[in-house]
Amino acid sequence: MYKISKDRDGIVLLCHDCSHVERVNAFNESLGSRRTQAARAMQSHSRSKHGGSVLKPVSKNFGVMGQW
Ligand SMILES: [Zn+2]
Numbered sequence: 001m002y003k004i005s006k007d008r009d010g011i012v013l014l015c016h017d018c019s020h021v022e023r024v025n026a027f028n029e030s031l032g033s034r035r036t037q038a039a040r041a042m043q044s045h046s047r048s049k050h051g052g053s054v055l056k057p058v059s060k061n062f063g064v065m066g067q068w
Contacts, residue, residue: 015046020042
């Protein structure tokens with residue numbers, strides 16, 4: 001599980017279970033949606049570090065986030 005936040009560098013995904021952070025801006029847009037890549041990286045982090053499957057973040061603002 002993770003939450004999505006924003007800091008001065010852009011959108012960040014924050015792990016709920018530790019201080020791990022994935023920065024959307026760190027991913028290469030030419031490889032596809034950076035948001036999708038960040039989410040995938042976070043899911044893989046959670047699986048390897050916390051041993052569980054990751055639920056998609058539940059947010060009333062998810063539709064807005066789709067416009068990144
Ligand atoms: Zn973590």
